[in-house]
Amino acid sequence: MTRSSEAEPATLSKGKGEGRSAKALRLRDPKLTSARILAAAKSEFARKGLAGARVDAIATRAKINKRMIYHYFKSKEELYLAVLEEAYGDLRRAERLVDFAGREPEDAFVALIEFTWNYYRQNPELLRLIVTENIHQARYLKRSKKIREMHSPFVALIGELLERGVRQGVFRDGIDPNQLYISIAALGFYYLNNRWTLSVIYGVDLGAEPEMEKRRVVMVETILSYLRRP
CATH class of the missing domain: 1.10.357.10 (Tetracycline Repressor, domain 2)
Structure with a gap:
């Protein structure tokens, strides 16, 4: 089964894989990933409140897989x-x-x-x-x-x-x-x-x-x- 970009190995073949590898490394940086999620979530919660905010929208805004949000913040x-x-x-x-x-x-x-x-x-x-x-x-x-x-x-x-x-x-x-x-x-x-x-x-x-x-x-x-x- 193909793994998402968040779970890609850090070492990939050269060429197109270099760009994907850099992205994977960035997404594996806990502080950077957490900061991206929080920034996207802040905007979503401020605009729509807790009830109206959607995790899908936060994931889209953060340009990250939704499962990573639950990995970092549980709910x-x-x-x-x-x-x-x-x-x-x-x-x-x-x-x-x-x-x-x-x-x-x-x-x-x-x-x-x-x-x-x-x-x-x-x-x-x-x-x-x-x-x-x-x-x-x-x-x-x-x-x-x-x-x-x-x-x-x-x-x-x-x-x-x-x-x-x-x-x-x-x-x-x-x-x-x-x-x-x-x-x-x-x-x-x-x-x-x-x-x-x-x-x-x-x-x-x-x-x-x-x-x-x-x-x-x-x-x-x-x-x-x-x-x-x-």
Whole structure:
């Protein structure tokens, strides 16, 4: 029986076989193969949700045999959870590239607000995945062994910035780091996820760049007003 290209031997005869051999080697690279599957799955789940997404479509988009998806991720649900973890992980990794700790507390929060806003704008698939998982009441995210480990250091950093701001007499005391970050995320998340309906309701194109800039300013001013001592 002829074996699929994913299972082809690495050593093939020269000529046409060289191209097939290179393809087989690429597909046998676990990290590369996994990354291709996750990228294709992220797009499919973001567009169609968990119920509407099809493994066949993911395989076609990834240019890979469907059985390889089950080899790496066992089931569509496991693949969906891996996509969620990867999406949150990408956000946390991008945050680590910004030097929040090395800034003065107020400047650090301005940077965080603007980073969050810009990241959401540039990664709409993350927002759609979060909406999908909330529809499922976080049923799949609850299975994750990684998600809290990803977020804990970042929440700790926010707590440290708040404490430093309090010591400097810039921020008021008693602010919950979790509640603060939820507010920062919500100010951008709600706007971006609902801008089409809100644009109709208010008769303004909230997706236009001038309106987006207004929103950024409102987010910064709202959070800083909340943080500052009266």
